[in-house]
Amino acid sequence: xxxxxxxxxxxxxxxxxxxxxxxxxxxxxxxxxxxxxxxxxxxxxxxxxxxxxxxxxxxxxxxxxxxxxxxxxxxxxxxxxxxxxxxxxxxxxxxxxxxxxxxxxxxxxxxxxxxxxxxxxxxxxxxxxxxxxxxx
Amino acid sequence: xxxxxxxxxxxxxxxxxxxxxxxxxxxxxxxxxxxxxxxxxxxxxxxxxxxxxxxxxxxxxxxxxxxxxxxxxxxx
Numbered sequence: 001x002x003x004x005x006x007x008x009x010x011x012x013x014x015x016x017x018x019x020x021x022x023x024x025x026x027x028x029x030x031x032x033x034x035x036x037x038x039x040x041x042x043x044x045x046x047x048x049x050x051x052x053x054x055x056x057x058x059x060x061x062x063x064x065x066x067x068x069x070x071x072x073x074x075x076x077x078x079x080x081x082x083x084x085x086x087x088x089x090x091x092x093x094x095x096x097x098x099x100x101x102x103x104x105x106x107x108x109x110x111x112x113x114x115x116x117x118x119x120x121x122x123x124x125x126x127x128x129x130x131x132x133x134x135x136x
Numbered sequence: 137x138x139x140x141x142x143x144x145x146x147x148x149x150x151x152x153x154x155x156x157x158x159x160x161x162x163x164x165x166x167x168x169x170x171x172x173x174x175x176x177x178x179x180x181x182x183x184x185x186x187x188x189x190x191x192x193x194x195x196x197x198x199x200x201x202x203x204x205x206x207x208x209x210x211x212x
Binding site: 091 | 182
C-alpha cells in the first residue's frame with residue numbers, strides 16, 4: 001500500500017530528527033541527478049563529515065509537499081543540520097565560503113583538494129543512506 | 137513572455153522597490169537571479185531565499201522554471 005502523505009511527513013520528520021546532517025537530494029551522492037544536488041554534495045564532502053542522504057526522485061511531488069509543510073521549502077537539494085533547514089545549494093555554498101557552515105558542522109574543510117576527501121569517504125564508506133521505502 | 141522577464145516581474149511584485157537581475161544560465165529554464173532588496177534587512181539567508189523562491193513558486197511547481205540560483209543582498 002502506498003504511504004499516505006501523513007505517514008510520509010512523519011517519516012521525514014523522523015529522519016530530520018535522527019540524522020544530525022541530512023541532505024535531501026536528487027539522485028545519490030555517488031550519482032547526483034542534478035547540478036544543484038552535486039554542488040551541495042561537493043561542499044559537504046569537502047568537510048569529510050558523515051551525513052545521511054535521501055534521494056527524493058522516487059517521490060518527488062509528495063516530498064515537495066511535505067517539505068513545504070515542514071519548512072516552507074519545496075526545491076531540492078535541502079540540507080538539514082541539527083534538525084534545522086540550512087538551505088539549498090546557493091546557501092550551502094555561501095555559508096561554506098563565509099565559514100558559517102564549518103562552524104555549524106563542527107568540522108574543518110579538508111583543503112585543498114575536495115577530490116581527495118571524496119575518495120577517503122568512499123574508501124571508508126561512513127556515509128549512511130536512511131532506509132526510506134516509498135511505495136508509489 | 138520569456139521566463140526571464142516573467143521571473144523578474146514576479147520578484148519585483150513580491151518585493152516592491154527591489155532591484156532584480158535575471159540571467160539565463162541555459163535552456164531558458166535554468167536561471168540565476170541577483171536580488172537587492174531592503175526587505176531582506178535583518179533576515180537570515182534562508183528567509184531571504186524563501187521570499188524570492190515563494191515569489192516564483194508557481195513557476196517552479198509547474199516545472200516551467202527548472203532551476204533558480206539565488207543571490208540576495210541588502211541595498212547599501
